[in-house]
Amino acid sequence: MTPRITLAVAARVLRQLRRDRRTSAMLLAVPCVLITLLWWMFRDLPADRFDQFGPGLLAMFPFIVMFLVTSVTTLRERSSGTLERLLSMPLGKGDFLGGYAVAFGLVAVLQSVLAVGISVGLLGLEVQGPVWLLTVVAVVDALLGTALGLLVSAFARTEFQAVQFMPAVVIPQILLCGLFVPRAALPDVLGAVSDVLPLSYAMDAMSTLVRTSDTAEVWSDLAAVLAFTMAGLLLGAATLRRRTP
Numbered sequence: 001m002t003p004r005i006t007l008a009v010a011a012r013v014l015r016q017l018r019r020d021r022r023t024s025a026m027l028l029a030v031p032c033v034l035i036t037l038l039w040w041m042f043r044d045l046p047a048d049r050f051d052q053f054g055p056g057l058l059a060m061f062p063f064i065v066m067f068l069v070t071s072v073t074t075l076r077e078r079s080s081g082t083l084e085r086l087l088s089m090p091l092g093k094g095d096f097l098g099g100y101a102v103a104f105g106l107v108a109v110l111q112s113v114l115a116v117g118i119s120v121g122l123l124g125l126e127v128q129g130p131v132w133l134l135t136v137v138a139v140v141d142a143l144l145g146t147a148l149g150l151l152v153s154a155f156a157r158t159e160f161q162a163v164q165f166m167p168a169v170v171i172p173q174i175l176l177c178g179l180f181v182p183r184a185a186l187p188d189v190l191g192a193v194s195d196v197l198p199l200s201y202a203m204d205a206m207s208t209l210v211r212t213s214d215t216a217e218v219w220s221d222l223a224a225v226l227a228f229t230m231a232g233l234l235l236g237a238a239t240l241r242r243r244t245p
Contacts, residue, residue, distance in 0.1 A: 002095055005095040005099075006094075006095045006098040006099045006102060007099070007102065008099070009095060009096055009098070009099020009100065009102075009103075010098075010099040010100070010102035010103040010106075011103075012099070013073075013099060013100055013103035013104070014103050014106070014107075017103070017107065023069060023073075026065060026069065027065060027066070027069060027107050027111055028107075028110060028111055028114060030061070030065055031061040031062050031065055031111060031114075031115045032114050032115050032118050034057070034061050035054065035057060035058060035061065035115060035118060035119055035123070036118065036123065038050065038053065038054065038057055039054070039119075039123040039124075050123070050124070050125065051125060051126050051210060053179070054119055054123075054125045054210075055125070055134075055203075055206035055207055055209070055210045056177070056178070056179040056203050056206060056207070057179075058115060058116065058119055058125075058134075058138060058206060059137065059138065059141045059199070059202040059203055059205075059206045060174060060177075060179070060199070060203075061115070062108065062111055062112060062115060062138055062141055062142035062145065063141050063142060063144060063145040063170075063199060063202070064145065064166075064170060065111075065142075065145070066104060066107075066108060066111075066142045066143075066145030066146045066149060067145035067146070067148055067149040067152075067166070067169070067170055068149070068163065068166070069104075069149070070100065070104055070145065070146045070149030070150055070153070071148075071149035071150070071152050071153045071156070071162040071163075071165065072153075072159045072162050072163065073100075074100065074149065074150055074153040075153045075156055075158070075159055075162045076159060094237050097150055097233055097236050097237050098233075100146070100150060101143070101146060101147065101150070101233060104142075104143075104146040105139075105142075105143055105146065107142075108138075108139050108142030108143055108146065109139050111138075111142060112135050112138035112139045112141075112142055113135055115138060116131065116134055116135045116138055120134070125210075126210065127209055127210055128209065128210060128211060128212050128213045129208070129209035129210070129212065129213050129214075129215055129218065130209075130213075130215070133209060133215060133218060134206070134209050136222070137202060137205045137206055137209070137218070137221075137222060137225075138206075140202070140222060140225050140226055140229065141199075141202040141225060143229050144198055144199070144202065144225055144228060144229045144232070146229075147228075147229045147230075147231075147232030147233045147236065148169060148170075148232050150232065150233065150236040151232045151233075151235050151236040152165040152169055153236075154236060172193075172197070173197045173198070173199035173200070174199070176190055176193060176194040176197055176200065177194065177197065177199045177200045177202075177203040178194070178200060178203050178204065178207070179203060183200060183204075198224070198225055198228035198229075201221040201222075201224040201225050201228075202221070202225050204217070204221045205217075205218045205221035205222055205225070208221070
């Protein structure tokens with residue numbers, strides 16, 4: 001990877017996002033709207049309901065949105081021949097994926113700051129740990145969605161097929177991450193599967209920050225999510241094709 005080329009790719013992606021207002025709105029507004037909708041659903045119920053489900057969805061929504069947008073956008077680059085033209089220049093696969101990761105990483109920072117700010121500042125989500133660390137976990141979780149989106153785009157031929165990967169890659173993580181049933185209460189086989197799913201560690205980190213100010217477990221969970229993110233980017237670089245046949 002060459003830093004200058006990687007940053008040039010990132011700048012190109014950010015210019016595209018700035019011109020595509022619908023995608024920008026989806027990236028920045030949808031997680032905030034969904035979290036607000038959740039708060040509204042629980043408004044007339046006991047106050048701890050939002051505190052119970054809010055952190056999990058704060059981890060989940062950025063992950064899902066970044067996964068969808070990244071996978072579809074990357075596939076569009078390949079199917080249109082743009083990626084093939086780019087890779088005919090002094091541009092490696094690592095520069096391409098690195099540029100996308102940097103660009104969507106910056107978007108993830110803004111997305112997570114907005115979502116956490118609304119959840120804690122306006123909707124009253126109670127957090128025992130530091131709010132800035134909650135934001136960091138949300139950012140890393142969004143980066144995980146970006147990495148997995150880049151990875152699955154290598155195996156899809158159309159944008160519709162990229163979306164079809166969601167039931168296989170995203171939904172099992174939602175079901176087994178501990179949002180609906182505590183991970184300790186899952187059957188042994190499902191508990192073992194949950195232990196190797198990255199969203200489980202993001203959920204654990206969010207829940208820990210809400211319950212306690214002790215951040216030791218948060219950092220270990222955060223390191224696990226980062227490891228999965230790096231593995232996704234490396235596998236994405238290894239499997240990326242120049243164009244869709």
